[in-house]
Amino acid sequence: MSTVLLDLDDTLVDQVRAADAAVVAWAPTLGVTGEPAELARRWAELSEPHYRRYQAREISFAEQRRARVRELAPHLDLSDDAEADRRFAGYLEHYRAGWCCFDDAVPTLRRLRRQGLRVGVLTNGDEAQQRDKLDVVGLTAEIDVLIASSTLPFGKPHPLAFAAAVERLGVRAEEVLMVGDSLENDVRGALAAGMSAVLLDRTDAHAGVDVPRIRGLDELELPEQGPARR
Ligand SMILES: [Mg+2]
Numbered sequence: 001m002s003t004v005l006l007d008l009d010d011t012l013v014d015q016v017r018a019a020d021a022a023v024v025a026w027a028p029t030l031g032v033t034g035e036p037a038e039l040a041r042r043w044a045e046l047s048e049p050h051y052r053r054y055q056a057r058e059i060s061f062a063e064q065r066r067a068r069v070r071e072l073a074p075h076l077d078l079s080d081d082a083e084a085d086r087r088f089a090g091y092l093e094h095y096r097a098g099w100c101c102f103d104d105a106v107p108t109l110r111r112l113r114r115q116g117l118r119v120g121v122l123t124n125g126d127e128a129q130q131r132d133k134l135d136v137v138g139l140t141a142e143i144d145v146l147i148a149s150s151t152l153p154f155g156k157p158h159p160l161a162f163a164a165a166v167e168r169l170g171v172r173a174e175e176v177l178m179v180g181d182s183l184e185n186d187v188r189g190a191l192a193a194g195m196s197a198v199l200l201d202r203t204d205a206h207a208g209v210d211v212p213r214i215r216g217l218d219e220l221e222l223p224e225q226g227p228a229r230r
Helices: 015-030 036-055 061-072 081-097 105-114 127-137 159-169 183-192
Strands: 003-006 118-123 145-148 176-180 196-200
Touching: 015 036, 015 061, 015 081, 036 061, 061 081, 105 118, 118 127, 118 159, 127 145, 145 159, 159 176, 159 183, 176 183, 183 196
Parallel strands: 003 118, 003 176, 118 145, 176 196
Antiparallel strands: none
């Protein structure tokens, strides 16, 4: 084991909480109202297929944003891309303000690096946004490398996402441990690519699953010690 790759959203950064709070604050400015929990659920549900299409390279990063705001506020005329972008910017302002990392993120990253391991983030997302996210939450100095799917041929869990990451890192897949909160994207994808993988299941949603599982990053144990860092 020479390298640990961690997912970013909802593994190191509490993305769901930021997105939920952002849509609750922003939706009323579009004339969309409702119970906070209901707004958050609706936004997450309608966003998911558009984001999946972006990950599959069917639409661009900008297009998935426009599709989401158009679907959330169908009563508004957002046929003009610039107007849709302007509206979505209101969400981003709140979303960015809500970014913060989980309490166990920094101690875990430091522990891994002390053990001589190279630590990277492998995230399905836009590189510029994810780099900004790392900066805002104070994680940039805590990792060695960021690999975002916007710079890869495909997003996780496509085998080529992991193959390209491994190639960029200059290591063999067997030397890499992938840690993430998505059973499909992070864990099954990494295992299929020949990596080791651990599911981070903060909400205990996957009890009994047939893969290694931890409830918090502080439970992360490594199969073997990496070489001492010089
Ligand atoms: Mg995630």
